[in-house]
Amino acid sequence: MAVAGIIRAAEAAGGFGAVLHKGEREAGTILVVMAERGANLRLFELLPDPERGRVWTCTRQQDPENPADFSEYLDRRCSRDPDLWIVELDIADGERFILRQGFLG
Structure with missing residues (x-):
């Protein structure tokens, strides 16, 4: 599962998921919430790019x-999309982490 892979990779890189x-x-x-x-x-969300x-x-x-x-926004998203x-x-250089790992959800 993609979620488990994202968390394992973050923890292997010294972060927390x-x-x-x-x-x-x-x-x-x-959806991925990045913190430092x-x-x-x-x-972060996966969005189409032409x-x-x-x-x-x-x-x-x-x-x-x-x-x-921020938390209220996440709550609203969950209430509109229970499949979410x-x-x-929480990892240093979070943006580069998900891009470098190539996670596509």
């Missing part, structure tokens, strides 16, 4: 002035 929301095992969309030492939260197929794209960042908004998986990775 956890499932925040379990979705449909076979068909659920995967518990801060600077960013949300030149490269599906690519991980940062679609949201935590607002330091309103940190609760949300994985949190």
